[in-house]
Amino acid sequence: MKIRIKKPYVYFFFEPNIVIAREIPNKPYGNLEEFCLCPKLHFTYELKGNEDFESFDHIKKKHLEGKGYIIDQESTLIMFKTMNRHSKGN
DSSP, rough: OEEETTEEEEEEETTEEEEEEEEEOOSSOOOOOOHTOGGGEEEEEEEEEEGGGGGOOOOSSSSOOOEEEEEEEEHHHHHHHHHHHHTTTT
16 A cells, blocks of 8 residues: 555555545544544545656546455555544644
8 A cells, every 4th residue: 555645635556556535634533433434534546557646646547436446455554544644733
């Protein structure tokens, strides 16, 4: 997983072409369950062919609808810690 910060969002890239954009919260998440149950603050995208993660901007893209991905526990924990580290309340 690669991580890129572009406030007020954090982008998480998963091979081969998945990007999850999460809005940085106003305060740190209290626990992992709270983080996982916040669907309105994140969107999933698929990079096409020659698109590059380093220049990806979700504002210019349409997020996926009707399709989801399962993220492993270790990656979820990294995402949780990253979001809390960059939360507006920290």
